[in-house]
Amino acid sequence: MKTREHKAEILAHKRIDERVQLMTLAFPAPCAVPGQFVMVKAGVGGDPLLRRPISIHRRTKTGIELLYEVVGQGTALLAALRPGAEVSIIGPLGNGFPLVAAKGRTPVLVGGGMGAAPLVFLAEHLTAAASIKQPVALLGAHTKKGLLCVKAFRTAGCRVITATDDGSCGRRGFVSCLLKELLESTARENAVIYSCGPRPMLNSIYELADTAGVAAYVSLEAHMACGIGACLGCTVATTAGNKRVCKDGPVFAAQEILWGQADEN
Amino acid sequence: MKTDLSVRIGSLHLKNPVMVASGTFGYAEEFKDFLDLRQLGAVVTKTVTLKPRSGNPSPRTCETPSGMLNSIGLENPGLEVFLKTKLPFAAKLGIPLIVSIASESDPQEFVELACRLERVKSVSALELNISCPNVKHAGAATALISQDPAATKAVVRSVRKVSTKTIITKLSPNVTDIVPIAQAAQAGGSDAIALINTLTGMCIDVRRRRSRIAMPVGGLSGPAVRPVAVRMVWEVYRKIKIPIIGMGGIIDTFSALEFLIAGAAAISVGTANFVDPAVSGRIIAGLKEYALENKIASVRSLTGSIVKPCVQPKK
Numbered sequence: 001m002k003t004r005e006h007k008a009e010i011l012a013h014k015r016i017d018e019r020v021q022l023m024t025l026a027f028p029a030p031c032a033v034p035g036q037f038v039m040v041k042a043g044v045g046g047d048p049l050l051r052r053p054i055s056i057h058r059r060t061k062t063g064i065e066l067l068y069e070v071v072g073q074g075t076a077l078l079a080a081l082r083p084g085a086e087v088s089i090i091g092p093l094g095n096g097f098p099l100v101a102a103k104g105r106t107p108v109l110v111g112g113g114m115g116a117a118p119l120v121f122l123a124e125h126l127t128a129a130a131s132i133k134q135p136v137a138l139l140g141a142h143t144k145k146g147l148l149c150v151k152a153f154r155t156a157g158c159r160v161i162t163a164t165d166d167g168s169c170g171r172r173g174f175v176s177c178l179l180k181e182l183l184e185s186t187a188r189e190n191a192v193i194y195s196c197g198p199r200p201m202l203n204s205i206y207e208l209a210d211t212a213g214v215a216a217y218v219s220l221e222a223h224m225a226c227g228i229g230a231c232l233g234c235t236v237a238t239t240a241g242n243k244r245v246c247k248d249g250p251v252f253a254a255q256e257i258l259w260g261q262a263d264e265n
Numbered sequence: 266m267k268t269d270l271s272v273r274i275g276s277l278h279l280k281n282p283v284m285v286a287s288g289t290f291g292y293a294e295e296f297k298d299f300l301d302l303r304q305l306g307a308v309v310t311k312t313v314t315l316k317p318r319s320g321n322p323s324p325r326t327c328e329t330p331s332g333m334l335n336s337i338g339l340e341n342p343g344l345e346v347f348l349k350t351k352l353p354f355a356a357k358l359g360i361p362l363i364v365s366i367a368s369e370s371d372p373q374e375f376v377e378l379a380c381r382l383e384r385v386k387s388v389s390a391l392e393l394n395i396s397c398p399n400v401k402h403a404g405a406a407t408a409l410i411s412q413d414p415a416a417t418k419a420v421v422r423s424v425r426k427v428s429t430k431t432i433i434t435k436l437s438p439n440v441t442d443i444v445p446i447a448q449a450a451q452a453g454g455s456d457a458i459a460l461i462n463t464l465t466g467m468c469i470d471v472r473r474r475r476s477r478i479a480m481p482v483g484g485l486s487g488p489a490v491r492p493v494a495v496r497m498v499w500e501v502y503r504k505i506k507i508p509i510i511g512m513g514g515i516i517d518t519f520s521a522l523e524f525l526i527a528g529a530a531a532i533s534v535g536t537a538n539f540v541d542p543a544v545s546g547r548i549i550a551g552l553k554e555y556a557l558e559n560k561i562a563s564v565r566s567l568t569g570s571i572v573k574p575c576v577q578p579k580k
């Protein structure tokens with residue numbers, strides 16, 4: 001399937017909490033894989049100008065779901081749209097999580113904040129596949145309210161463990177502490193890590209995985225102007241030189257990334 | 266009725282006046298799913314330097330009112346890798362291929378690049394990027410070559426001496442008067458002028474009191490710069506003889522027409538490619554439709570066709 005611009009109708013649009021929205025788009029994307037994203041145009045015309053990158057949260061028979069947080073002008077405009085309205089999207093874009101890495105292993109999904117969004121699609125994919133053990137989902141957020149998709153991961157068949165910075169739900173502390181414990185147990189033997197979240201969190205996940213000798217894949221974020229590999233606005237320093245998060249990623253093997261030189265944002 | 270969309274830039278025959286701007290279209294391959302690339306008037310590749318450049322720190326882009334700031338910093342794989350891995354795709358399209366080149370510190374690098382490219386048959390023209398705001402020229406009197414008429418003329422002349430290809434000189438809008446710079450490029454032997462590169466700008470995250478991009482200053486592009494670009498094309502058109510390739514905020518047929526009417530012989534689509542990767546194809550169709558509707562036999566007759574203002578500018 002060629003990647004093109006699509007006008008997709010909003011089938012449903014739900015408010016999850018004050019800041020988080022769930023948008024269902026009539027965009028059947030049978031080829032889409034977990035970890036891919038779409039570039040969404042918020043509003044029409046030149047202001048805001050650029051598209052916004054949003055991960056595919058789930059795929060259904062009739063379309064895709066986007067789970068997004070309202071943080072600025074673009075996402076606020078999206079949030080105001082009603083079912084029946086059309087949005088222009090380009091996608092699916094980028095490379096998803098390598099699923100073969102999970103063969104015969106226990107996938108450990110580590111999501112921080114909004115980073116949980118694309119991992120639900122991944123969880124549903126993994127639990128549907130044969131020869132993959134029950135995935136463990138480690139979810140972290142600042143507070144209980146920020147913990148997203150706990151139910152969705154359970155429904156998908158994952159074992160879910162949570163952590164919050166303030167201890168309002170699950171373990172008090174960072175989600176990386178949960179991973180550390182897991183990797184200190186026997187679970188380490190056959191684990192493979194898939195993670196999405198803020199850059200500092202991904203950095204500590206890489207360090208833990210590296211110490212334990214476990215393969216880890218991370219989905220990175222970067223400010224994107226085009227999303228299709230043309231502007232070089234989104235590059236990240238890797239062991240093989242600069243790579244484009246949009247086209248060569250957003251999922252990378254964690255050991256490929258030169259973490260020290262990572263984006264400070 | 267038939268309408269003729271073709272234009273000439275130096276020795277290039279463009280089947281229509283719609284090109285894509287350097288740095289906004291990658292190496293063309295990135296756009297192959299989105300439109301039939303062979304319909305474009307010409308393709309301009311991302312600026313290449315002799316040696317590889319890894320570019321500036323992230324974040325490199327941010328959105329601004331009706332535009333964007335970028336500080337890519339001319340990231341490119343260097344000439345050798347460019348020739349081996351990037352150029353072949355665009356070379357096979359069968360449309361004029363324009364390679365944008367830049368020096369990093371010594372203007373002599375332009376000559377070296379031009380010499381190497383002289384032997385590459387698939388390259389129809391060179392665009393001299395003497396106007397990138399994201400690289401600094403050590404030791405120069407001005408930050409950019411294109412801010413100094415004498416330096417502009419010298420660089421163009423040195424490339425002219427070694428190149429038989431069409432030479433396009435791309436100028437910066439970050440000057441008090443664009444006309445003498447364009448005249449200097451013409452005097453140096455340039456076949457055409459490309460106007461405009463990005464305008465320098467800043468954008469501050471007030472909460473953190475920090476620049477939104479990693480560099481303090483970046484280059485502004487998109488619809489926000491269009492009036493400045495159209496004005497510069499108009500000013501230059503009346504003072505030089507060589508054709509102008511106009512760009513800056515073109516997003517549709519009407520914004521493309523603005524540039525032609527102001528004096529551009531051809532136009533380039535830049536930032537709009539990011540928002541709508543197929544937009545240049547639609548502008549080509551739109552220009553044709555406009556010409557037919559208005560019984561314009563040749564798009565060339567639009568160039569500089571602005572109706573004389575009631576109040577004549579002095580001088």
Ligand SMILES: Cc1cc2nc3c(=O)[nH]c(=O)nc-3n(C[C@H](O)[C@H](O)[C@H](O)COP(=O)(O)OP(=O)(O)OC[C@H]3O[C@@H](n4cnc5c(N)ncnc54)[C@H](O)[C@@H]3O)c2cc1C
Nearest residue numbers: 052053054055067068069071072073074075117221222223
């Ligand atoms: C591959 C990828 C997948 C993403 N998936 C999701 C998702 O599933 N759910 C979700 O809520 N968010 C996701 N994001 C982040 C999302 O793109 C930004 O929150 C959104 O662009 C903010 O737009 P705005 O206009 O509301 O905010 P503003 O701050 O007004 O945006 C201004 C500019 O900054 C950019 N920007 C702002 N924040 C970010 C950010 N964190 N990452 C990249 N660019 C940013 C915007 O795209 C825009 O160009 C993803 C980002 C990337 C790169």
Ligand SMILES: Cc1cc2nc3c(=O)[nH]c(=O)nc-3n(C[C@H](O)[C@H](O)[C@H](O)COP(=O)(O)O)c2cc1C
Nearest residue numbers: 286287288312335394461462486487513514535536
């Ligand atoms: C992300 C980005 C990268 C660019 N890179 C280059 C470049 O490598 N060489 C160059 O001559 N111009 C470069 N430009 C400038 C454009 O070619 C063009 O002159 C400018 O953006 C104005 O046109 P626009 O408003 O249509 O984008 C770049 C612009 C952007 C936005």
Ligand code: FES
Nearest residue numbers: 227229231232246
């Ligand atoms: S966002 Fe343009 S290259 Fe990745």
